[in-house]
């Protein structure tokens with residue numbers, strides 16, 4: 635069973651005529667964009683913004699209209715994947731390096747739908763390495779600051795060179811950290827000069843759609859988090 639596809643396609647059912655939609659990044663968001671492309675071909679009228687170059691290219695190839703950010707007030711809903719989801723619907727994202735753009739788009743969204751296979755659900759975040767986006771300038775010092783927090787950072791590499799994000803930054807992956815208090819760690823990380831953003835998405839997911847191996851779906855909604863009015 636393709637649990638990612640199952641969850642992604644269910645979330646796309648929530649998209650309504652005339653909505654502005656945020657398109658996530660990764661192998662699960664891929665299926666959401668594909669399904670949205672089908673709905674657009676069937677006549678659904680939406681406009682979208684993307685969280686990465688690759689999602690934007692996919693959307694454009696499918697005929698999904700991508701609009702400039704300056705023309706978008708509030709995004710009605712964003713659909714994105716996650717690397718881990720805990721019981722409180724807090725997330726680790728950024729395994730694909732798109733965390734900064736994803737967080738900017740999620741923060742502008744009335745609702746964030748997170749789509750995952752059941753293997754992503756955890757009791758405590760941190761088995762998946764926590765990505766932290768850092769600027770290249772003096773990045774060794776930023777890594778030192780992460781080490782001082784006992785976060786075991788490792789610079790993400792690609793073909794023998796530091797991996798570079800869509801924003802021209804590097805990623806430090808922090809391994810083996812059990813994250814009992816995501817909000818505190820989020821604040822600590824973003825207080826480090828050189829850190830641009832981190833992969834903890836705290837109180838951002840409104841609904842998590844989980845695809846299960848038996849073909850069933852679970853929807854978890856954070857009732858304490860009403861749709862945002864961001865403007």
Ligand SMILES: O=C[C@H](O)[C@H](O)[C@H](O)COP(=O)(O)O
Nearest residue numbers: 660661662715728730731732
């Ligand atoms: O940077 C990548 C994103 O945060 C993805 O949403 C996340 O890594 C999940 O990706 P996938 O759906 O491929 O597991």
